[in-house]
Amino acid sequence: MSQSSESKTFRTIFVSDIHLGSKAARADMFIEFLRRYDAETFYLVGDIVDGWRLKRSWHWPQSHNDVVQKLLRKARKGTRIVYIPGNHDEFLRSFPGQHFGGVEVRQNDVHVTADGRRFLVMHGDEFDIVVRNARLIAYLGDWAYDAAIALNVVFNTIRRKLGFPYWSFSSWAKLKVKNAVSFIGAFEEALAGEAERRDCVGVICGHIHHAELRALSGVEYVNTGDWVESLTAVAEHFDGRLELIRFADILRDEHTAATVLRLPVQPQRQAKTTSEAA
Template sequence: MNAPTEPRHYRALFLSDIHLGTRGCQAGMLLDFLRLHDAETVYLVGDIVDGWRLRKNWHWPQEHNDVVQKLLRKARKGARVVYVPGNHDEFLREYVGTHFGGVEVMDSCLHETAGGEKYLVIHGDQFDVVVRHARWLAYFGDWAYVTALNVNTVVNGIRRKLGFPYWSLSAWAKLKVKNAVNFIGRFEETLADEARRRGVSGVICGHIHHAADQETNGIHYINTGDWVESCTAIAERHDGTFELIRWADMCRTGVPLQIAHHQAVA
């Protein structure tokens, strides 16, 4: 995957929950993704930088800096880059309405597709009761989550030595715990209701690290997922349709190599 290639081009790309500044961030996989995918508009839908973790323990390897530089380079080359902060990078909400390095900071925004449909773009933590009303519990949940990711790192280190591909223990556990499944369902319904209240066709959000592209109560609900567990992104094609890209799954099947080869000979 080191041969120079032209990236796949989309009308818009949506990324969230990258969590730069944490050990669980899959920055290397994201860099490969950004090298092979481009768009007219790139939406960063919150929790791109993890301020919660950085305040407690500074962790910023070169790959994390490379991700920032890659995104800024896309802005310099003409892409519109919109940053919608989440709860982990809420410090950026103080800069809503400003630009830095060609990046627009917005609390939320509307995205209009090639077909003229409007989508609310928002991180989604505003509709998480725990984050809004029980911050101490949110911090405790964050600690538990980071602990699970640390275990996940050890497990995947062993899997790599045995020749097995990447697998997310925390993502698997999330879908097996009834309370987590119920929370995801309530979150999806709440965001769909907010989209309906604002009179738009759909909502594109993040926050819960669970990628989705579905209809929820008559609203097109899209969740970008994350770059800690599943490594997913949402793309709008030039015909106005959406694509959920599951990058970790594609890497397991060798698809990135196929993309690079196709682009190299095209």
């Protein structure tokens, strides 16, 4: 992955779980991502807008509006944008096939890569047993995740002062909880099975905020991650190759390189001449 800040264009970009309307959303970072990367087709793979949090309390700063405007601007310039709603923006599931400002809403889709592979594209909450069968537990889990994000800020402030690197407590906590009830494994297996059932070689999804690109039981499992913590996206090159872009790592590497360049150059000490030595 190039570390250049110059714009780069792909055939397709898949992003999910931006959670606009949430205080945890990294809208500023996503705007920077949109400045650097373009594509012929953008898939918004669910939970782009966080309707659950907006119902509890309204939070919509200018940066969140800027994300919407930038996406609509891309649509006006000819980019195909497909919006596949998730559980947090499920209100859009009532409008399949509709177009809003050039953005097409679909329940799910089958994307064919440049090299002819078929991928099922869906948010994935349909295969989360908590979301499907215990909505109250899902809401409580969502509240707990918000609390973990807030705690994460305090936790990493202390770690930074002690000289330790960033570590995501909230991501660790969520993975531990889901692993405790075998959610992630069951989720991935169910999605892989659904892709196979629909005669696809793989599935591209979001929902669990855990970026992944790997083979699973003979099926290509691709998770786009999120824009709350991991800042990840999946891009399809023009030859059909899929790449997981870890934008946070790119920004960190650029910051490190820039810091090194700003270090003052120490003047070389010249050797004394024979007369000076005398």
